Amino acid sequence: MANSLKVYVVEDDTMQGEMVKDHLTGKGYTVKLFNTGEGLLKELDTDSPDILVLDYNLNSVDKSAMEGIDILKRVKDKNDNVEVIMYSGQDSIDVAVNTMRYGAFDYIVKGETAFSRLDFIIGKIRKQWEIVANEKHYRKMNTWLIALIAAMVGAIIVGVITGGITLGS
Template identity: 40%
Template sequence: MNKPERVKLFLVDDDKVFLKSLEIDFLENADFVVETFPTGELCVENLSKKPDLIILDYHLNGIEKSAMNGISTLDKIKAVNADIPVIMLSSQDKIDVAVDCMHHQAFDYVVKSETAFMRLKTIISNAFRLKKVEKELKWYMNKM
């Protein structure tokens, strides 16, 4: 019997400590292939690797001021493949930031905290459940 393919996850954050911590959480507690990127530019350059899901920091230009920010990166990802679910991360717990992300087609928005990893796991599960339902609905609609 064939072993199912593992989910390919891109993590994008300019905070090296948080990025490494999140990578370790996913590698130790979930069966994902994880690739990390410190900039939006590197993430976009690697979209040909076909990630199943991307977790993207809202403020990617905190260290390198000329770097592409999270919203610009999100827009570029969606221009390449609108079907990739992108979960935005931010240390800002502001509704206007979350709304801005959703207007740019983010799947969800998570505030960086001690519970962020658990929230991300739940959201990822929901994203794949939704993809499955959409696929089944598309199949059904094509049969009619």
């Protein structure tokens, strides 16, 4: 997947959104910024990201806007393969646990360290994808190997029956 990763960011705070977008673009990812969760959900009808960075509090500008946790549930319902990183200014275990319960991969607290933490978590997600891909590969190899052994055993049995293969004393 190299750096061709597609990352969507949902953030209603203009400055914060711009900073996350610039940071991820600088890492070589394709980034799309949405200032509402509703905008993201509309986009998900036609396209989907690999990773979603989702703000927990999405109603600081528009009070009627859907909250991050509701968007998280909807995104996971639509496409469970999208890994969601929630982020918020709230350094709260309860908030973090709540987001994980609904399928978020991890939780970041906004602030100066948020950007390096974001890099770390994206690295973790990519490693997890690599492990899953390797597992799939080995499982496929295993199936081939079993089929090959079965074919060889079958051929030996046929050979023995037809006299083509003579077993030693």
